[in-house]
Amino acid sequence: MVYPPYLQRSWQRSHNLTNAQQEALEMAVSEAERMTHILQNLLDLTRASHSMMPLQSESLILNDVVADIAEMTKKFEHRVIHLEVAPFPVRVKVDRNQLMQALSHLIGNAVKYSNADELVSLQLTQADSWAVIQVSDKGDGIPLCDQSRIFEPLYRVDPFGARSTGEAGLGLSIVKHLVESMGGKVII
Incomplete structure (x- = not known):
């Protein structure tokens, strides 16, 4: 730094x-x-929002990428990550760095907004031709009235908690733009 x-x-x-x-x-x-x-x-x-991040797409087996990010989170965040991956290789063509950044933000939110002794789950499945990565935790959740806005830049469910977490409400906006730039979707 x-x-x-x-x-x-x-x-x-x-x-x-x-x-x-x-x-x-x-x-x-x-x-x-x-x-x-x-x-x-x-x-x-x-x-990300102005397509200034050129895609360096490569063929990847998501099983390995998801396992890598789970291991990194365990090591650096000292959290238990329950990992569940498809029993077959889930192949995609994406930008590895952008995918890792998006997953890092999602898992970081799950870690940050759940209790330290609670499990964070990371699941990889395939539905039709879509690879599906699901990040979940046992935190308080996002109120229904806020769910439509959480991907807006600078939007925070708890604006008064921004100081305690050190966040400005940008992570989920970044996730949305990165995932969509790679042809994917983000769903709550």
Whole structure:
């Protein structure tokens, strides 16, 4: 992570600071990280919605991709991911990076909005000619009145919770644009 020069210098000299100063510096670093994350998501959304992200489509077996993202989530989020994949290879032609980014946002939401001791499920099936990836959790769910709007940029079900989660309501918009750019659909 790259911080503004004044934060970098302060961080390097943090051993000379009082506890109150160290706490203030940690808050500034945390805020800088949050803003960087939001700006990156805004850039991703802009690129995805204006087709500025060129597709690098390749033939993939989704079983492997889904298993990889589940393993990464287990490792980095320290969460149990229940993985259920079709017993046969589900083949698609997609952009692997964009697919991984979309899945990362979906699974990240499931992890963020459910209790740490609850299971997050990732399921891969095939229905007709469609590959179906379903991410689910045991969280509170999305109220029916909000479900039609959750893919809108900057829309949050709980706008007052944005500060506590560090999110700006961009992840699901990015997911929708990425998936649709690859010829897929996102359904609640």
